[in-house]
Amino acid sequence: MLKVRQQTDPKGAEVDNLFIVVCASGFENPARVRSALMFASLAAAANCRSILYCIQEAVDVMAKGSVEKHEKEAQGMPTIGQRLYEAIDMGVEIQCCTQTMANKNIAPEGLIPEATPAGAMSLIDLASQARGTLCF
Numbered sequence: 001m002l003k004v005r006q007q008t009d010p011k012g013a014e015v016d017n018l019f020i021v022v023c024a025s026g027f028e029n030p031a032r033v034r035s036a037l038m039f040a041s042l043a044a045a046a047n048c049r050s051i052l053y054c055i056q057e058a059v060d061v062m063a064k065g066s067v068e069k070h071e072k073e074a075q076g077m078p079t080i081g082q083r084l085y086e087a088i089d090m091g092v093e094i095q096c097c098t099q100t101m102a103n104k105n106i107a108p109e110g111l112i113p114e115a116t117p118a119g120a121m122s123l124i125d126l127a128s129q130a131r132g133t134l135c136f
Contacts, residue, residue, distance in 0.1 A: 026057025037083035
């Protein structure tokens with residue numbers, strides 16, 4: 001398994017090996033959602049602090065009960081639910097855009113317990129610190 005070497009700042013303190021996966025896709029494109037979750041899990045497996053930042057349609061995936069309601073089995077492929085709980089088990093942090101949540105009338109308590117609301121500036125800050133970013 002690939003291990004990412006821990007970085008240090010000029011004072012010698014350890015710096016997070018931050019990796020960001022941004023997902024804007026939802027149930028209309030399950031392959032992209034599964035890919036986003038898979039790559040976030042792979043980054044976590046490589047000892048990165050892995051964050052899945054959900055915007056637009058991806059926020060719907062993180063709403064309580066939505067995976068169970070919208071999930072479609074695909075023969076021979078993992079489901080969105082399987083990939084989601086793999087990511088959670090690997091320690092992937094899930095953040096949801098607060099503006100998207102407001103536009104969709106999703107309150108913080110309407111998200112799955114593992115997801116947290118985060119503003120757009122949070123994504124910009126994280127991306128500026130990340131060793132890598134992927135978008136789906």
